[in-house]
Amino acid sequence: MDTHGEAAQTAADGRAGTAAEAVHESIGDWAACSADPHYRAAVVDLLGALAYGELSAFERLAEDAKLAPNLADKAALAEMAAAEFHHYRLLHDRLAAIGADPDESMQPFVEPLDSFHRMTAPADWLEGLVKAFVGDAIASDFYREVAVRLDDDTRDLVLSVMADTGHGQFAVAKVRTAIEQEPRVGGRLALWGRRLMGEALSQAQRVVAERDALSNLLIGGAEVRGFDLVEVGKMFNRITEAHTRRMAALGLAS
């Protein structure tokens, strides 16, 4: 789909150029859409998942910042963590504004996200960098994909959070340099990148299987803008492909 040049550019700005960028019609604003209790429940689920995703990303990045070899690198990862916390706050406040209990809304996603982070605790600084970059980019891809299926107000929020991603870019040059200096590092980090994507997909599938309302939003119920299971599969494929291109841009065969 992309030329090699576009793939490098995609990797450079940390975002995937996907079909989801195509022009889409509005399904209405929050006031109109939320009259449907299924739609409302789906958005509460989605915001809860995103909010805990950001809060747990904050925690893990702050933890992984300890692996930094110097103060500048530590601060770069800490800066990402602070940005994730800011995203968390926006999502949390939106949940409260629409009358949902933010903590209750996040609760179903605590275990899957904690599991993801537990299974992918970086063993060293380079693994931490790759995880920060890949995690940031996958989150950005997912936000972009899901945004088109939302009412105008929720979409504006999701897009404004997404616009503030890309903090993982500092990792690219550092990982490339490390691989140039010691090529066999590349093999280890390529494996690591595959494991990150595998665990992310595995937890995402678990969530989709367990959360009816959220799955409905992704799959498309009667009241929700049409999306079928094939489309959900395609979405995961697009995100995986974007990941593959980014790993290649990092100098890693995925």
Next chain:
Amino acid sequence: MDTHGEAAQTAADGRAGTAAEAVHESIGDWAACSADPHYRAAVVDLLGALAYGELSAFERLAEDAKLAPNLADKAALAEMAAAEFHHYRLLHDRLAAIGADPDESMQPFVEPLDSFHRMTAPADWLEGLVKAFVGDAIASDFYREVAVRLDDDTRDLVLSVMADTGHGQFAVAKVRTAIEQEPRVGGRLALWGRRLMGEALSQAQRVVAERDALSNLLIGGAEVRGFDLVEVGKMFNRITEAHTRRMAALGLAS
């Protein structure tokens, strides 16, 4: 010095009412003052110490957030951590703007501040809360004290960072409730508060002893607005007194 009512108010807004609040004369702006290399070195030292103080506070608060009993409490401590990171960024950028290497400027303070945090790792959530509240307040007191001895530009920066403190206030009600529910918790936390202040003073004295330029700023050299050793002692006393009043307001005899 304060009445009991004022002490409670002081504790409630997280700041100490000290002599340093008195009106003071300007010693000039940064361009004028920094012509003196001793003054310049002192400010670089001060900003380096404050910057690493904020970065290490970020790290420790993010770590201590893990002890939180629920998501709302975790987010409250994470919010403090994100605020400290923002302060770090302001101080870091100011160092770069005046031509100092931020990482080099922070380096002398890494060991004292890491030692402080190592010696005061909270054993549980309540100790973490008390540390967050006390640490935030001591930092605020110190900023306020030191601000009056600075050129206009550096003082503006220090005061703007300080104006954003007070995030530790959420801890007050929680600690009070815990003590009401189980009074003997109060004894343990009172000891803990004393230990926090003791370690803070011990590391501060170590820094003053080792850093000539910074000590000069506090003590007052020929080119620096006059402050003698007795005044430095008084400053530490004022900060300790403010701490004592705050601990009392928390329901803890210090």
